[in-house]
Structures are given as structure tokens and as C-alpha cells.
Amino acid sequence: MRTNSTTSFGSSSADEVLGPMSPSSATVDMNALQQQGRKRIAVYAKTFTMRFIQCVVQSRMNEKFDLPCMLPQSRDWFNVRYSEMGEITAQVKKSISSYPPDAPCVSVDFFLYTHEGEILPLETWTFSIESDEATESMAFHKEDDSTLYHQLGTLLKSCICAARMTPMHRNYVKKQSAETFIILYKVNSSESQIDLGQDSKEMVIGSLPSVIGNIRLRLAYRTKMQIDRTITPPGNQYDSFQQVSIASAGTTPDSRHNVGTPMSFCDDGISHFSVSPSSLPITSPVSSPPDFGSPYRSPVFKTSRSRSASATSDGDSICSADAVSASPRQNKFFHSQMIPSNMPFANLLTMSYTGTLYPLKEEKKEFSQSDDSPCDNDVNNCNMNNSGNYTDELKETLKDLSLHDDLPFGPLETRNDLCEPGESKKTLFNLNEVVGEREENSSPVEMSQRTIVGGEMENTVKDEESTQNNEENVINISDDEDSFVKIPSFGPIAGDATAENGGVDTQLGELLASCKAMPEILSFSEPISADVLIPNIMTHFEEFSRHQCVFDQFVAEVRETHRKEFARGVVQMRWTWLSRNVSQFAGVRDAAKYVPRRSLLYVPASNEKMLAKVPRIQADCVVLELEDSVAMTAKTKARQQAAKALDTYSNERLECFELGLRVNSVSSGLLEDDVKEICKAEHLPQAFMVPKVDSPEDLATIFDIFRTNYGATRITDTNTRLVIWIESARALLDMPRILSSALNLHRNSGFFKLDAVVFGSDDYCADIGATRSSHGTENLFARQKFVACCKAFQLQAIDSVYIDIKDTDGLRRQSDEGRSWGFTGKQTIHPSQVAVVQETFMPPGEKVEWATELVHAYSQHESEGKGAFQFRGQMIDRPLLLQALNLIQLVERVSSR
Numbered sequence: 001m002r003t004n005s006t007t008s009f010g011s012s013s014a015d016e017v018l019g020p021m022s023p024s025s026a027t028v029d030m031n032a033l034q035q036q037g038r039k040r041i042a043v044y045a046k047t048f049t050m051r052f053i054q055c056v057v058q059s060r061m062n063e064k065f066d067l068p069c070m071l072p073q074s075r076d077w078f079n080v081r082y083s084e085m086g087e088i089t090a091q092v093k094k095s096i097s098s099y100p101p102d103a104p105c106v107s108v109d110f111f112l113y114t115h116e117g118e119i120l121p122l123e124t125w126t127f128s129i130e131s132d133e134a135t136e137s138m139a140f141h142k143e144d145d146s147t148l149y150h151q152l153g154t155l156l157k158s159c160i161c162a163a164r165m166t167p168m169h170r171n172y173v174k175k176q177s178a179e180t181f182i183i184l185y186k187v188n189s190s191e192s193q194i195d196l197g198q199d200s201k202e203m204v205i206g207s208l209p210s211v212i213g214n215i216r217l218r219l220a221y222r223t224k225m226q227i228d229r230t231i232t233p234p235g236n237q238y239d240s241f242q243q244v245s246i247a248s249a250g251t252t253p254d255s256r257h258n259v260g261t262p263m264s265f266c267d268d269g270i271s272h273f274s275v276s277p278s279s280l281p282i283t284s285p286v287s288s289p290p291d292f293g294s295p296y297r298s299p300v301f302k303t304s305r306s307r308s309a310s311a312t313s314d315g316d317s318i319c320s321a322d323a324v325s326a327s328p329r330q331n332k333f334f335h336s337q338m339i340p341s342n343m344p345f346a347n348l349l350t351m352s353y354t355g356t357l358y359p360l361k362e363e364k365k366e367f368s369q370s371d372d373s374p375c376d377n378d379v380n381n382c383n384m385n386n387s388g389n390y391t392d393e394l395k396e397t398l399k400d401l402s403l404h405d406d407l408p409f410g411p412l413e414t415r416n417d418l419c420e421p422g423e424s425k426k427t428l429f430n431l432n433e434v435v436g437e438r439e440e441n442s443s444p445v446e447m448s449q450r451t452i453v454g455g456e457m458e459n460t461v462k463d464e465e466s467t468q469n470n471e472e473n474v475i476n477i478s479d480d481e482d483s484f485v486k487i488p489s490f491g492p493i494a495g496d497a498t499a500e501n502g503g504v505d506t507q508l509g510e511l512l513a514s515c516k517a518m519p520e521i522l523s524f525s526e527p528i529s530a531d532v533l534i535p536n537i538m539t540h541f542e543e544f545s546r547h548q549c550v551f552d553q554f555v556a557e558v559r560e561t562h563r564k565e566f567a568r569g570v571v572q573m574r575w576t577w578l579s580r581n582v583s584q585f586a587g588v589r590d591a592a593k594y595v596p597r598r599s600l601l602y603v604p605a606s607n608e609k610m611l612a613k614v615p616r617i618q619a620d621c622v623v624l625e626l627e628d629s630v631a632m633t634a635k636t637k638a639r640q641q642a643a644k645a646l647d648t649y650s651n652e653r654l655e656c657f658e659l660g661l662r663v664n665s666v667s668s669g670l671l672e673d674d675v676k677e678i679c680k681a682e683h684l685p686q687a688f689m690v691p692k693v694d695s696p697e698d699l700a701t702i703f704d705i706f707r708t709n710y711g712a713t714r715i716t717d718t719n720t721r722l723v724i725w726i727e728s729a730r731a732l733l734d735m736p737r738i739l740s741s742a743l744n745l746h747r748n749s750g751f752f753k754l755d756a757v758v759f760g761s762d763d764y765c766a767d768i769g770a771t772r773s774s775h776g777t778e779n780l781f782a783r784q785k786f787v788a789c790c791k792a793f794q795l796q797a798i799d800s801v802y803i804d805i806k807d808t809d810g811l812r813r814q815s816d817e818g819r820s821w822g823f824t825g826k827q828t829i830h831p832s833q834v835a836v837v838q839e840t841f842m843p844p845g846e847k848v849e850w851a852t853e854l855v856h857a858y859s860q861h862e863s864e865g866k867g868a869f870q871f872r873g874q875m876i877d878r879p880l881l882l883q884a885l886n887l888i889q890l891v892e893r894v895s896s897r
């Protein structure tokens with residue numbers, strides 16, 4: 001992490017930095033002095049170019065500057081202290097071969113690059129030295145040298161200030177992310193060619209006359225922040241950035257002012273697009289813009305993306321549910337494909353979400369081997385060996401961390417498949433992309449590596465030799481060094497002698513700093529002789545040898561830290577994967593939020609005695625019931641009792657996983673009265689349950705009633721869930737639309753999250769005119785269609801009521817049938833039914849053992865490249881793996897009570 005980026009102003013002068021001018025002015029030959037002055041200013045110009053680019057580019061990285069003032073010893077160029085980034089220096093060197101005054105100018109362009117691949121040129125900085133008659137006739141005086149040096153210092157400080165005042169800095173620098181946009185830069189050895197659009201502004205930051213010409217720093221920036229999306233976005237077709245910038249520059253004023261296209265907003269809209277088309281507001285973005293009163297409002301971008309395009313995945317299908325999880329990852333920047341190779345800043349930002357900028361050789365190898373991993377997106381398991389097994393080292397670490405016990409299926413073995421696309425915040429990353437890019441763009445940058453350790457941007461040092469030997473190379477870095485060599489920062493190792501003495505990091509840092517300090521003798525006019533230089537270097541070598549133990553210590557710390565960090569990352573990744581890929585979890589991303597509903601017990605809210613039993617009822621889900629079990633004459637009483645009970649229960653520990661409340665249906669006309677009364681309670685139920693939802697229009701009414709009576713805060717309580725009942729032929733046939741509407745209401749309007757759907761078999765039978773029977777064949781089609789629809793949307797499916805309270809065998813049989821068809825639970829009406837149902841929906845011990853063994857066997861075969869294999873006489877492939885994981889997780893969750 002760069003903790004060292006404050007700018008402070010020291011007191012150095014030209015002489016301190018370059019050494020005194022010679023020959024002395026007393027004996028000066030005017031021509032020689034003129035010549036010397038020119039040379040000297042040329043050095044200033046080159047150094048200034050480097051420094052100003054560093055300052056401006058770093059200011060666009062959204063990192064805080066925090067360098068302590070080093071007065072009075074500072075020998076920082078132009079009295080400005082900052083920490084150089086090697087990557088920027090490398091890019092400057094790569095992009096320009098000569099500096100002013102040899103080159104007419106140097107310019108730096110900045111661009112905003114959206115996740116959709118569009119580019120908006122934002123500003124350009126130009127440093128030039130232009131001679132004219134006045135400067136050509138200027139005579140150089142020795143005092144001019146020092147004056148100019150200090151003036152350049154002021155110019156650099158002005159540049160730093162200006163860099164923080166442009167629209168780009170104010171509006172965009174802090175908001176960069178993989179989901180929205182990032183800022184790129186490009187260095188040119190000529191005037192910039194980019195088009196900053198209508199009403200762009202230009203200013204001269206400073207102009208200093210000198211014997212070699214007017215030294216000038218200029219800034220031009222865009223004021224109209226619009227992207228014309230009628231222009232083809234840059235993609236693979238662009239080989240060089242030049243092409244991209246030309247395409248952008250082709251924007252015509254007219255096309256920028258298209259009317260009728262929806263607007264999106266920099267911080268809201270673009271991220272909407274990246275999340276999911278279906279996450280766009282139901283109402284048109286034009287008619288419902290983000291809150292203009294917000295202090296965070298960003299400038300408007302123009303987009304030609306239309307609602308109709310979004311609608312394709314908006315609606316009724318499984319895509320709608322899936323899109324939420326898939327889209328953000330799919331839409332992340334794929335830099336190696338999208339970003340031209342000479343946009344190094346993009347690389348720096350890449351690592352903030354891929355984890356690594358440049359892969360180590362062995363990582364590269366692992367990634368190329370895992371191309372055909374079932375994880376089709378972007379993450380792989382980096383601490384596995386080449387056959388996909390976890391390395392001994394990782395296993396060892398997991399043992400150290402006692403993490404085996406936390407895993408659902410014992411020790412980590414070969415889990416090539418258990419990786420979560422996109423969850424690559426530590427050392428888990430997609431290297432396939434960066435590898436290609438890295439090889440193509442071999443540059444001095446290869447000497448350094450940067451990666452993320454512990455979720456933060458850190459620098460790494462690449463040790464060529466240890467890389468070949470498959471050693472650990474990722475190192476935490478935190479320093480203010482100004483070169484490619486970064487000094488690591490680790491806590492002292494307890495008990496170690498070096499720890500008491502300031503710690504390995506301090507010692508190593510001091511050593512490297514002393515070795516890298518600017519040599520005392522440095523003058524362009526007096527070359528350093530070999531007699532002085534060689535002994536000097538030899539002394540440095542000896543110094544290093546004496547500190548061998550410091551390096552050894554450092555390497556040991558690096559290895560240990562990396563090993564532990566990585567192990568944690570893997571375990572986290574496995575759990576995340578599980579919760580996202582197992583249908584049992586019904587679309588709930590976080591396993592901890594999964595609510596088991598093996599049995600759902602109705603408690604009529606009109607019955608005070610029954611209500612009093614609720615805290616001790618061990619049904620997974622208890623439903624305070626206002627609907628069918630409550631007589632019309634008792635509705636008011638039931639509502640009042642339910643509201644009171646909600647507040648009373650809030651002081652008690654309930655045995656159930658969920659306390660819900662079933663209101664009356666829309667068609668009953670009683671819903672609003674229910675909601676009005678219940679909202680008098682201070683505590684909401686954990687789930688609102690609404691029967692007889694026959695259409696999306698019913699949902700709109702439900703939403704409206706809740707919104708009117710509950711107010712904005714309560715209705716968007718993200719912890720409150722929604723459960724609905726499907727109880728008619730019409731509703732059954734319209735289930736996809738009903739379910740997707742409910743999910744969209746949550747996504748777009750923040751309404752309670754639909755989590756489960758219940759089949760109201762008695763009302764369904766009444767609706768279709770069927771006669772209820774003990775064998776239940778009259779509901780065969782409905783139950784099977786129902787369960788398929790629920791699962792298509794990753795929702796829990798709750799089976800019908802078994803009304804014969806005394807017939808335990810029949811209840812068990814029907815429960816067993818429902819479970820085997822895919823239902824996740826069953827409604828119960830009497831406490832005596834709860835245990836039977838919950839037991840039936842709990843996998844038996846031998847099944848759990850089967851599932852656990854299957855998962856292990858699957859891992860083993862997966863690592864050997866076998867998708868299907870034989871296990872206990874059965875053909876096993878991926879769907880069976882998912883079934884096994886379903887079982888394991890249900891057991892895990894239920895036994896956590």
C-alpha cells in the first residue's frame with residue numbers, strides 16, 4: 001500500500017541537487033557559462049518533465065499523500081517531496097525518447113474509460129520549451145540558475161494544486177471502480193491530439209523565460225462530460241491507443257446532443273448497467289432520475305442504451321434471477337482484451353480487482369492448466385499444484401489455522417471446481433488475461449511486480465531465481481522508496497534479535513535507503529572517476545553481505561505471511577462458492593442468511609393461547625396467521641394480538657429460524673387493514689407472507705399498500721423477507737411472471753426480498769373443482785409444475801398442507817414424496833406435525849455420509865480431469881454433486897440452531 005504520498009516542500013536548491021556551477025563566475029568565459037547554463041536548464045527540463053508527470057498521474061490514482069517533511073536535509077528536486085512510481089517512470093521512458101528542449105513538448109492525456117469500453121478524453125497537460133527572439137537573446141547569469149530552479153519548484157507545486165482542481169479530479173478520481181469507470185493516461189512526445197469537446201478550457205499553469213526558451217506548462221480540460229454512445233466503443237479492433245483516441249475525437253457535437261436517449265448517471269447509472277439490466281428501475285430512468293439533491297451527484301453521461309434492450313433479461317425467465325449475480329462479474333473490465341497495451345494506468349488499476357498485475361511463472365502455468373476448469377469465469381485456485389491438488393504447503397497452513405473443522409466436507413483436498421467466479425480479492429486471480437498482455441509488452445516494468453495481499457494494494461518484489469524455484473514471491477510492501485525496488489514492511493518476529501532492534505523491515509529499509517541514497521559527488525560537469533566509484537560500490541556490496549541475515553529474515557516473513565493470507569482466501573472462496581451454487585440456498589448469496597423452512601407452522605393469531613406457545617415452537621418457520629384460520633368476526637382481534645405478539649417476542653429467544661406473519665389476500669379486501677394494524681408494532685415480522693397472489697398486478701397492489709402504510713424506511717428493510725402463496729390455476733400458470741415481478745420489485749424498488757413460495761393446495765383444489773384425496777393425485781401436475789417454477793427462480797418451494805392431523809404415516813409419506821420431488825419444506829397446521837415433517841426433510845445419516853463421500857470423490861476425479869465417474873455403483877456427474885452439496889448444507893444450517 002502506498003502510505004507515503006504526501007507532498008511536502010523542502011529547502012533544497014539547485015546546488016544541493018546538482019552541485020555548484022563551475023567554473024566560478026569570477027573567471028568565467030561568457031560563452032562557456034552560457035553553454036553550461038543551457039545544459040543545466042536542459043537537465044532541469046528533463047527532471048521537471050519526469051516529476052510533473054509523476055505528480056499529475058499519481059494525483060489521479062485516488063491515493064492520499066502522506067510524506068513527512070524532511071527539512072532541512074531534504075535534497076528533493078525542486079523542493080517537492082514525493083514518492084516515485086516505477087511504473088509511471090517506465091511508461092514515460094517507453095513513450096518518449098527526448099525531452100524538451102530537444103523535443104518541442106511532452107504531453108500527458110487523461111481519459112475516462114467506462115466498463116462498457118467507451119472512452120472520454122478528459123484533460124491534457126503539456127510541458128514545452130519554446131524559444132523566441134527574446135529568449136534567444138537572453139544572457140545567462142549564475143544567479144539565474146538558482147532563480148529558475150526555485151521557479152520550477154513553484155511551477156511544480158502549482159501543477160500539483162491544479163491537478164486537484166480540474167473537473168476530472170473533483171468528479172471522477174475518487175469514484176473509479178471496476179463496475180463503473182477508471183481513468184487512464186497516455187504520455188506523448190508531441191502536442192496532444194485529443195478532442196476535449198465543446199467549451200473545453202485551457203490555461204497556462206506557468207511560463208518561465210530562460211536562455212533555452214519559454215518553459216511552459218499548460219492544462220486543457222473538458223467541461224462537457226458526455227459520452228456519445230453512437231461511436232463504436234473500443235475493443236479488440238484497436239491495436240493502439242492512438243486509434244482509440246482518434247475514434248473518440250471523431251465525436252461530433254450534434255451526435256452528442258441526441259435527444260430521446262435515456263440518460264445514465266456516472267455513479268448511479270453506469271453501475272446500474274454493470275449490475276444487471278434487470279436492475280434498472282421499472283420506471284424510465286428519464287422520468288425517475290437519481291436524487292438531484294444528493295451531494296454526490298455526478299455529471300450526466302449520454303447513453304444510447306435503451307430500456308428495451310434491458311428487457312430481454314428483465315422479465316420472466318431464469319435469466320432474470322441469474323443476471324443479478326452474473327452481471328457484475330461479466331461486465332468487469334477485461335483489460336487485456338479491451339485496453340490498448342500502452343495504457344499502463346489501466347494495468348495499475350487492474351490489479352485492484354484482479355489481485356495481480358504480473359503473474360509469477362508458476363502462477364501462469366497453473367492458470368493455463370486450469371483453462372477448462374468448471375469455473376468458467378475468472379478465478380482459479382492458485383495454491384494448487386499442477387494437477388489441481390492443493391499444495392502440501394496450503395494443507396499445512398489450513399491445519400495451522402484449524403480451518404479443516406470449518407469445512408463442510410473435511411480437509412481440503414482437490415477442489416478445482418469450487419472456485420467462485422469473480423471472488424478474487426487476494427491472490428486468486430485470472431492470470432490468463434494479464435499473462436498475454438505481459439508477454440506482449442515486455443518493458444522495464446517487468447522488473448517489478450505489484451499484487452494485492454490482504455485485500456490492499458501492495459507492491460511485490462520479484463526474485464527471478466526464487467520464481468524459477470517455485471518459491472513464494474508475494475511481499476507486503478509499504479515504503480517511500482522512489483524506484484522499482486520496494487521495501488517490504490512486516491511486523492517484527494517475536495523473540496527475534498532483529499525485532500528488538502527495530503524489526504526486519506526497519507533494518508532492511510534503512511539498509512536499502514542508505515544504499516540508494518544519492519551519491520555525494522554528482523555533477524554533470526565532472527564525471528565520477530572509476531577510482532572513486534569502484535571502491536564505493538565495493539563498500540556497498542560488503543554492506544549488503546553483512547546484512548545477509550536481514551534478507552533471510554525478510555524472506556521468511558514474506559513466505560509465512562503469504563501462506564496464511566492465501567489459505568484464508570481459499571477458505572473464504574470455497575464458502576462463497578458453495579452458497580452461490582447450491583440451489584438449496586435459494587438464491588441467497590450469503591449462506592448465513594439461508595432460512596431453512598422444512599416445516600412452516602400456522603398459528604392462528606386470533607388464538608391467544610396458541611400465540612403464547614410460539615417462542616417454544618421448534619418449527620423452522622412459524623407463521624402468525626390472519627387469513628383462513630381466522631374467522632371474519634375475529635380479524636380485528638387477530639391483528640391486534642399479532643401486533644402485540646411481535647413486540648413481545650422481540651424480548652424473547654425464539655426457537656424457530658423465522659417468525660412470519662400471513663396477512664389476508666389482495667382479493668379479500670382486508671389486506672390494507674391488516675397492514676395498518678400490524679405497522680403499529682415496533683418490530684416487524686422477519687417475513688411477510690401473502691396468500692393468493694394471482695398476478696403481477698396483485699404484487700403491485702401489495703407493494704402499494706405496504707409503501708403507503710409502512711413508509712420508505714421500513715419497506716426497504718433489507719432483512720425482511722417476502723413469502724407468497726400460489727393457490728389458483730391462474731396463478732400457477734402465471735408463476736414465472738409473478739415470481740420475476742416479485743424479484744424485480746425487490747431489486748428495483750427495494751421491496752421485501754422474495755425468498756420462498758408456498759403451494760396452497762386446498763384453495764387450488766377449490767379453484768379447479770378437484771376433490772381432495774389422501775393420495776393427492778389431483779394435485780400431481782400442480783405440485784410438480786409449482787416446484788419447477790420455484791427452482792427456476794432459485795426460490796424455496798413449500799409443499800401442501802396435510803390436513804389429517806392424526807394420520808402421521810400419511811403425513812410422512814406425503815412429506816417424503818414432496819422432498820423427493822424437490823420441495824424444500826411443507827406446511828403444517830398442528831405442532832404434532834412439525835417433528836415428522838422436519839425429520840423427513842432432513843437427509844438421513846447415511847445420505848449425509850453418501851453426500852460427503854461423493855463430494856470428496858468428485859474432487860478427486862475432477863482433479864484428474866474426469867467429469868463423470870462411478871461411485872458406489874452409480875454414475876456421478878456435476879448435478880449429483882450439487883444434490884450432495886444441498887444435503888450437506890441443509891444439515892450444516894439446521895444443526896447450527
Ligand SMILES: CC(=O)SCCNC(=O)CCNC(=O)[C@H](O)C(C)(C)COP(=O)(O)OP(=O)(O)OC[C@H]1O[C@@H](n2cnc3c(N)ncnc32)[C@H](O)[C@@H]1OP(=O)(O)O
Pocket residue numbers: 601602603604609610611613625628629762763801829830831
Ligand atoms: C388450508 C389452510 O389454509 S391451512 C392454514 C390455516 N389453518 C390454520 O392455521 C390451522 C392451524 N391449526 C389449528 O388452528 C389447530 O391445530 C386446530 C384448530 C386444527 C386444532 O386445534 P386443537 O383442537 O386445539 O388441537 P389439539 O387439542 O390437538 O391441540 C393440542 C395443543 O396444541 C396447541 N395447538 C394446536 N394447534 C396449534 C397451532 N397451530 N399452533 C400452536 N399451538 C397449537 C393447542 O393449543 C393445544 O394446546 P394445549 O395442550 O396447551 O391446550
Ligand SMILES: CC(=O)C(=O)O
Pocket residue numbers: 628691725727759760761762763764800801827
Ligand atoms: C394453505 C392454504 O392456504 C391452502 O392449502 O389453501
